Amino acid sequence: MEYFIQQLVNGITLGSIYGLIAIGYTMVYGIIGMINFAHGDIFMIGAFVALISFIIFGLTGVALPIILLLVLLIAMFFTACYGWTVEKLAYKPLRGSFRLAPLISALGMSIVLQNYVQVAQGARVKPMQPLISGGLEFFKNSEFIVTVSYLQIFIVILTIILMGIFTYLITKTDLGRAQRACEQDRTMTALLGINVDRTISITFIIGSSLASVAGMMFVLYYGVIDFYIGFLAGIKAFTAAVLGGIGSLPGAMLGGLLIGLIETFWAGYVSLEYKDVAAFSVLIVVLIFFPTGFLGKPDIEKV
């Protein structure tokens, strides 16, 4: 029982990270109907920006909460710039082209970003000493002590706050309204005077900044990063988005959480080696029974 609770806590933490990345996939799919395969690498760039700024601020000896806030803002800003540039360079010129074209350029962009970071930062793994240590211990009298680290609490709370802000943005503000309009009919949205290109750019900016937060959490949680982390994390988050129903925002959060839980429970109870296989197998099984994911809307063709 104690072991189970421990795995649950670990799974929710990991799921938060996946969920934040998955939102980027699902938003971009919703608005322009393409899978942004470079999004995982945007997450990796976010992790690198966070690592570099952690090291710089670590030298100044500022108080920890201020460092966290500054790093968060810096990572969000720089990663958003990357996301915006990727969209302008690789996807915008292909808008109105056939559907597969931006998909291929996304794959290319993903390789470009990976190699760029490899050249700029080196291929070795980059370690960082833990910034937030310690935690709360439960069930002290039993043989297995459940530890909820302060870092895990930080990650989950930050995720909840961000998702709250984000949901408000999409459902209540007029930017969100314009995004939902673009999602349903881009031509008509433009004819109502809305700058569709700018709305799409903003979508990329929002998606990238959320991914950068996930990147910062990853650095803090795992302590090591390299230029290749974006690939696996990206594929997992994409799986999460598909599992929850691609195009659906609550679906992305739910899917992220599920993938995180499946992975941790598999690693905890079955075998550590095959945890990635487990996540993808579940995806296959779910898609057989729910072809549009858990919360996705079925595509109804109107006659």
Added chain:
Amino acid sequence: MSNLLSVENLTMKFGGLTAIDDLSFDAKNNQITSIIGPNGAGKTTVFNCLTGFYKPTNGQMFLHKEDSKISLRKYTDFKIAYVAKVARTFQNIRLFPAMSVLENLLVAQHNELMVASGYSLFGLLNLKTYRDKEQLAVDKAKYWLDIIGLTHRADDNAGDLPYGDQRKLEIVRAMCIEPRLLCLDEPAAGLNPKESAELNKLLKFIKTEKQTGILLIEHDMSVVMGISDHVVVLNYGKKIFEGTADQTKNSKEVIEAYLGVDE
């Protein structure tokens, strides 16, 4: 009555096919100008040229403001509605079906709200300046809903409305961008006689109360003859007649174009 739109020698060719051939006509402020003609006459192509979907092969289109005039050729995409203030609807219904009726009308007021909300930053912080502006937008939307009698359905999904109501909602959504010229592509298609009569009333209201010029493509002659101030008849891309509704009804050329020549 001053001129609102002048189309001068408009020509649109697709390869070897001439869809519009040297078409010139004027539309005036506070008037309903109808474009009629048999199928394939090039009516919708005129709209597509006006709203930047097609780049005309030749000719000019001017929209007159107080004492200056702007060329519509220069505007495409969102600038047609945002800068030139030309709104249009399509033959098929293009509402946002998964958004509420009220939201559909708020989307059309996006640009004003976006500035007021500081690109959503103030909106996120829920500042008072933004809330006031949003209230104004909601009031405007409610004003239009009241006119088309849909206030009680404001929170329903637009896709759930009956067909006739969706048509009317589409027209008032276009009105929410405060257009100078409203282009309607077959608004009465698929409406029953009662709904067509309501549509006539709405269009007359827009013409007289809102000082908006209306350009109308329509096959339903009860609508065309009932409300048009001016009729332009096209056949094979050429203008074959221009005049008032009564003149059009009695024109030999028009009857021949629709019914064929007696041999």
